[in-house]
Amino acid sequence: MTQGFDYDLVIIGAGVGGHGAALHAVSCGLKTAIVEAADMGGTCVNRGCIPSKALLAASGRVRELRNAHHLKSLGIQVAGVEFDRQAIADHANNLVTKLRGDLTNSLKRLDVEIIQGRGKIAGSQKVTISTGSGEKTVTAKDIIIASGSIPWVPPGIEIDGKTVFTSDDGVRLESLPSWIAIIGSGYIGLEFSDVYTALGAEVTMIEALDQLMPGFDRDIATIAERVLIKPRDIETKVGILAKTVKPGSPVVIELADAKTKEVVEVLEVDACLVATGRIPDTKDLGLDSIGVDTNRGFIPVDDRMAVLSGGEPVPNLWAIGDATGKMQLAHAASAQGVVAVENICGRHRLIDYHxxxxxxxxxxxxxxxxxxxxxxxxxxxxxxxxxxxxxxxxxxxxxxxxxxxxxxxxxxxxxxxxxxxxxxxxxxxxxxxxxxxxxxxxxxxxxxxxxxxxxxxxxxxxxxxxxxxxxxxxxx
Known part of the structure; x- marks a missing residue:
């Protein structure tokens, strides 16, 4: 078991990845603790997958019930569909609260120790945790870093959380602007454009690259543009950079040619969602204390999820999830957590991203x-x-x-x-x-x-x- 350590395993970060790793570790007989500085459940449960799917479910029903042509083809007539923005927002918030509670309770039931505070590596097999009442250090035979990611806000964009915001604030649906600019046409931008247009907002989608939905297969992107964008209240600006964004009423956006960086237009809208991707939350994790260099903030790992230093695995140190930059998906983080624990237990297993x-x-x-x-x-x-x-x-x-x-x-x-x-x-x-x-x-x-x-x-x-x-x- 612990062989003179406080724990067999300490996990830094209680998102979906850290949670999945903890559950698997307990099933393998490891004495486990999980350290979390903010809300249990991380991005997915609190600010990502879960609340956004709740908003999409509600707004999707509104869109469906307002599509008179579609309903008529099924022999159905519905008149005067109305919705309550606050009630839709509450649906998302209530779901977050429930799932966060479920996740916390599942860990407690299995005797995983939950330590509230900011964890950082304090040397080999040591974690220092900063809590409201001070600092404490624990030892563990193995450590998994599952610190997740935060939204990336490009330079020139000012965030106020009300009129200019990232998906972290967007999922709360605190307001329903008549006209919103969405910067980025990836998953987050597409999903929010779906929510906002279903609830009656007009959207201007701004994409710096030379085609919409740059990460998608081209055939799929072509159909998506025809089905998800063109029939809806969405104006698109491709090859255009949001050079500056200033919060206020209105929000003022300087649009520039992505190649020349010359300003081509000034846009005034009611709100702006910045959906330009996510960066690893790996600052101040103490990685330098054990000689690990990050790459643009991402922690280098092999396919066993061992942390690498100079291309070589660091003994007893592992990293999973968004912090590794491999695949920024909740279920990928969970799978990586299982793979890391398997290798900790001496059972060779690799992750198959493909x-x-x-x-x-x-x-x-x-x-x-x-x-x-x-x-x-x-x-x-x-x-x-x-x-x-x-x-x-x-x-x-x-x-x-x-x-x-x-x-x-x-x-x-x-x-x-x-x-x-x-x-x-x-x-x-x-x-x-x-x-x-x-x-x-x-x-x-x-x-x-x-x-x-x-x-x-x-x-x-x-x-x-x-x-x-x-x-x-x-x-x-």
Whole structure:
């Protein structure tokens, strides 16, 4: 057990990653403590996945009930749909409170010691915790850093938390501006544009790169633009930089050409959401005391989740989640936590990023796992194989047609020689649920030849993937 240490394992950070690591550590018989400076549950539970999905669920229903044309096609008529902004905000806040309590209670039930305070490395196998009443140092055979991330605010942008804010404040939905600028067209920007337009706001989306949704597969981004942006009250400005943003009434935004940096327009809006990504929360963690250099704040790790110093693992020190910069996803952090604990227990296990799915919970949803077509073709060039693509469409799916939700596509990217699946991208109803079949197929390194003969229930949305697999092997 503890062999002269206070704990077998101390985890710095009680987000989804730290929580997942703690649960697995207890199941492996490790005496575990978790250190948290702020709210239990970290970004995901308090300021990210959970409250944003609550807002998307409520606003999505408003959009659906106001879509008279869609409802009429199903033989339904609804008049005068109204909503209460505060009640929607309360729905999100109440969910946060409940899940934060559930997470805390699950740790207490398993005798994980929860220490409130800011933890930092104080040397090999030592953690110093700053609490309201002073400082204390504990020892542990192993330490996992799960300190998470914070929103990145580019230079020139002033945040006041009311008229100019990040997603941290946005999820509270304290106001509903008539006209809001959203800086960034990634997952966060897309999801918030979905919420705001459903509730009647006008959106101007500002993207510094030369195309909208730069991280997405191009075919998916094209459909997303047609379905999620063009029919809605969203104006887009691409290749444009928000050079300065000043809070107030109105919010004043200087827009510049992203390449020349010359100001091309001044925008005055009611509010501005800054959705420009997240950076690691790794300042003042004491990593320098043990010779670990971060890379732009990210902690270097190997695929066992061991922290690296000069390319070599640091004994008994591990890092997981957003702080590592590998995949900024709650479930990736959780998976990394399990992998770290397995290696702490002497069972060799590696993380397989290739099979970890991601999703945007827009209406309709977007999901993907593995490589984009561009990345797969680049890999093919390097390794000497050809890449093939098969697509199928929701408009040919009986369940999607019955729901009146037939916009969407599934795209399967695979090796021409072996048929092994390299990536799957879906836009359409329940895409975030559908992607897991593909993620498991990639985890098993399945080929389209194998997948094409699996049986899917009819009529279900899963047949969209079934159809794509069958098209890949030419049986449809």
């Amino acid at each position: 099979s970890i799915p991601a999703a945007a919970f827009t209406h309709p949803e977007i999901s993907f796992v593995g490589k984009t077509e561009v990345a797969a073709r680049e890999m093919g060039k390097e390794e000497g194989f050809e890449v093939a693509v098969a697509k199928s469409y929701f408009k040919g799916n009986s369940k999607a047609i019955a729901e009146g939700e037939a916009d969407g596509m599934a795209k399967v990217i695979y090796r021409k020689d072996t048929g092994v699946v390299l990536g799957v991208h879906i836009i359409g109803m329940h895409a975030a649920d559908l992607i897991h079949e593909a993620a498991n197929a990639i985890a098993q390194r399945n080929s389209v030849q194998t997948l094409a003969y699996f049986v899917h229930a009819h009529p279900t949305l899963s047949e969209v993937l079934d159809e794509a697999y069958k098209r890949a092997v030419g049986s449809h």
